[in-house]
Amino acid sequence: MMTPRQPNFFASEAELDEFMSSPDAQLIADLEKLDGDIMIVGAGGKMGPTVARMAKRAAPDRRVFGVARFSEPKLKAYLESHGIETISADLLDRQQVAALPRAKNIIFMAGRKFGSSGSEELTWAMNSHVPALVAEHFAGSRIVVYSTICVYPFAPVAHGGSREEDPVSPPGEYAMSCVARERIFQHFSKTLDTPALLFRLSYAIDMRYGVLHDLALKVLAGQEIDVSMGHVNVIWQGDACSQSLRSLLHTSVPAQPLNVSGPETVSIAWLAREFGRRFECGVKLVGEEAPTAWLANTSRASSLFGYPTVALATLIDWQADWLRRGLGSLNKATHFEVRTGTY
Structure with missing residues (x-):
């Protein structure tokens, strides 16, 4: 299977999902090197369906499981229509986790972020207790753990972003709970000899949500943009999903982190002006740029997987076209501008 040529625009959500879940030759080759079935734990989130579809398309003869609550029946039906075997489960329930098939390859995507304020105990339970249940149940499996750039403290913009060996020391309870998730998986990686990888992702881009979506929507509406x-850093969601599946080949004992995003340190003000240029409208910038931000040095991922296949300029063009034509939105803001760590 060859990755289709990059389009100039997406005519529909179906066309977007089709392209975004297309595996490239490198992913197909990497999955051929692995034995066993693939399970996406937390397949109901923003990226889960893309990962599940991509895995099945890259390894059509392999069983691919999608695990989630599936509170939206349409999502369950959607995944099943593409050959994914769905399992409805509450991951906070020990018995339901214990009943999951023991797949050899796990992509762990479950977690909680938005709505954390006022329900901090649930955020900690989802981001630290659930990982313990899952890590114990899948002892010995390869596990790629979706994590976040937010585990780092803010990095000086001029220094190229945080590196994997840098210490973690984030602001806010959400980010601290993400450190807990990583530590839990590292603990069980050591004690149960489970190869794992901590996939520290920064801002995947889908036309229906993400930093570019949020910025472009504000520019189009004539709203102020806080800089x-x-x-x-941003990366095409298809590239992020592909790199997470390819990371199954790079799990280790003990688990090690890997920063994943686009290679550019991108200015919010510059992005806003680029959207203004495409929309032929003015841009209202407020605030003063801080000398630090959540930024990742992704040189290690680039050495493993190469540079992302979709360039930043292409992402900007796609996003502008998508919103100009009034196509769909998930209505889930990234809150990328928040510096307190409170969501």
Whole structure:
């Protein structure tokens, strides 16, 4: 299977999902080197369906499981229509976790972020207790653990972003609970001899949500844009999903982190102006750029997987076209501008 040529635009959500879940030759080759079935734990989130579809398309003869609560029946039916075997489960329930098939390859995507304020105990339970249940149940499996750039403290913009060996020391309870998730998986990686990898992702881009979506929507609506969090890294969601599946080949004991995003340190003000240029409208910037931001040095991922296949300029063009034509949105803001760590 060859990755289709990059389109100039997406005519529909179905076309977007089809392209975004297309595996490339490198992913197909990497999955051929692995034995066993693939399970996506937390397949109901924003990226889960893309990972599940991509895995099945890259390894059509392999069983691919998608585990989630599936509170939206349409998502369950959607995944099953593409050959994914769905399992409805509450991951906070020890018995339901214990009943899951013991797949050899696990992509762990479950977690909680938005709505954390006022329900901190649930955030900690989802981000630290659930990992313990899952790590114990899948002892010995390869596990790629979705994590976040937010485990680092803010990095100086001029220094190229945090590296994997840098200490973690984040602001806010959400980010601290993400450190707990990583530590839990590292503990069980050591004690149960489970190969794992901590997939520290920064801002995957889908036309229906993400930093570019949030910025472009504000520019189009003539709203003010706060540039206090002045810089970000972004990556096409298809590239992020592919790299997470390819990371199954790079799990280790003990588990090690891997920063994943686009290679550029991107200015929020510059992005806003680029959207203004495409929309032929003015841009209202407020605030003052901080000298630090949540930024990742992704040189290690680039050495493993190469550079992302979709360039930043292409992402900007796609996003502008998508919103100009009034296509779908998940209505889930990234809150990328928040510097307190409170969501």
